[in-house]
Amino acid sequence: MYSTSATEQDMLCIFGTGDLGRSLGQRLLQTGYRVVYGSRRPQSCGLLPPGTQVQSMNHEAAAQSARLVFICIHRENYDFLETLATQLKGKVLVDVSNNLKKNLYPEANAEYLQRLIPGAQVVKGFNTLSAWALQNGPSDANRQVYLCGNSAEAKQAVADVATKLGFTVLDRGSLSAARELEDFPLQLFPEWRLPMQLTIGLTAFFFIYVVIRDVIYAYVKDNKDISFRIMVSLANKVFPTVSLVMLSLCYLPGVIAAFLQLYRGTKYKRFPDWLDRWMLCRKQLGLVALALASLHVLYTLIIPIRYYVRYRLAANTISQVRQLENIFGNTCLIPSFCKQ
Ligand SMILES: NC(=O)C1=CN([C@@H]2O[C@H](COP(=O)(O)OP(=O)(O)OC[C@H]3O[C@@H](n4cnc5c(N)ncnc54)[C@H](OP(=O)(O)O)[C@@H]3O)[C@@H](O)[C@H]2O)C=CC1
Numbered sequence: 202m203y204s205t206s207a208t209e210q211d212m213l214c215i216f217g218t219g220d221l222g223r224s225l226g227q228r229l230l231q232t233g234y235r236v237v238y239g240s241r242r243p244q245s246c247g248l249l250p251p252g253t254q255v256q257s258m259n260h261e262a263a264a265q266s267a268r269l270v271f272i273c274i275h276r277e278n279y280d281f282l283e284t285l286a287t288q289l290k291g292k293v294l295v296d297v298s299n300n301l302k303k304n305l306y307p308e309a310n311a312e313y314l315q316r317l318i319p320g321a322q323v324v325k326g327f328n329t330l331s332a333w334a335l336q337n338g339p340s341d342a343n344r345q346v347y348l349c350g351n352s353a354e355a356k357q358a359v360a361d362v363a364t365k366l367g368f369t370v371l372d373r374g375s376l377s378a379a380r381e382l383e384d385f386p387l388q389l390f391p392e393w394r395l396p397m398q399l400t401i402g403l404t405a406f407f408f409i410y411v412v413i414r415d416v417i418y419a420y421v422k423d424n425k426d427i428s429f430r431i432m433v434s435l436a437n438k439v440f441p442t443v444s445l446v447m448l449s450l451c452y453l454p455g456v457i458a459a460f461l462q463l464y465r466g467t468k469y470k471r472f473p474d475w476l477d478r479w480m481l482c483r484k485q486l487g488l489v490a491l492a493l494a495s496l497h498v499l500y501t502l503i504i505p506i507r508y509y510v511r512y513r514l515a516a517n518t519i520s521q522v523r524q525l526e527n528i529f530g531n532t533c534l535i536p537s538f539c540k541q
């Protein structure tokens with residue numbers, strides 16, 4: 202166990218006075234912690250969050266005054282930390298860093314930090330939050346903090362801080378999960394990937410089908426070029442079709458799941474992985490269906506305005522009138538047409 206004095210317990214240290222360091226410090230101060238900054242330029246870093254307990258000193262002094270140190274520095278600049286190995290021995294280091302690309306380095310940032318300072322307990326966490334989210338406090342969409350680390354005690358210390366800040370903590374296991382956590386912010390809307398791939402695939406498929414059936418077939422058979430209809434009329438056939446397919450894909454997994462539960466006679470068993478993934482993107486499938494249906498409405502409203510459609514309607518009416526005239530034996534039904 203660590204024997205920490207009372208003052209050390211609520212004093213937290215932040216290395217780096219950049220965007221994230223400042224936002225984090227401000228949040229911690231609001232929650233009642235005392236914050237000390239470790240900086241290369243303790244005197245001139247300015248703009249620190251206002252608070253009577255904030256002070257900024259060099260890294261060595263700052264590290265000594267707290268047991269928990271947030272490393273709010275980019276990984277490229279970690280190397281200087283190696284010189285602080287003795288001061289940081291036995292401390293809990295929170296690695297909040299992210300990378301710009303996946304697999305940029307052979308090892309995860311947190312594992313690199315652990316290698317630089319073997320005597321410290323490194324915990325990976327907070328990296329999925331933005332400086333903005335930290336400053337404004339947790340919102341519904343941004344309530345989770347992922348943590349991983351090799352020391353359960355160190356993780357608990359960081360989890361306590363996160364809980365006090367109002368976040369929900371999700372423990373992802375040992376430090377080897379750090380790479381996974383570092384990849385999280387690089388995945389843009391992961392739950393939208395499958396629905397978007399499906400939408401693009403289905404749209405392309407139906408579009409090609411309709412073009413072959415309506416345009417190319419008409420051209421080959423009657424030598425009629427109706428390619429101008431591709432943009433509106435044919436698109437308006439594709440949207441509702443894909444929309445209905447997406448809507449059925451949104452409801453189908455629920456039905457399959459219900460049958461599976463009836464068949465197994467219990468609802469306390471895990472679904473197979475493919476069904477699990479499918480169930481998890483139902484909301485997105487439904488939203489895509491709604492978006493395509495709205496496009497269909499818009500296109501349907503646009504179609505009658507087009508010159509070509511108005512011309513066809515008028516031509517149809519006139520040809521019907523002409524047919525009637527023939528049936529009634531050359532009587533003129535619309536005088537303005539019969540003058541010639
Ligand atoms: N900004 C964000 O929204 C988020 C950032 N992060 C991570 O937090 C970390 C910090 O990000 P951010 O605050 O935006 O970055 P900034 O560039 O704003 O700040 C980085 C800080 O690191 C310190 N620093 C810079 N160069 C060196 C060096 N050569 N040696 C020692 N210290 C140095 C400086 O502090 P000083 O001058 O006081 O020494 C500087 O203010 C990064 O690893 C980033 O991936 C994670 C999630 C979100």
Ligand SMILES: [Cu+2]
Binds near residue numbers: 441497
């Ligand atoms: Cu319709």
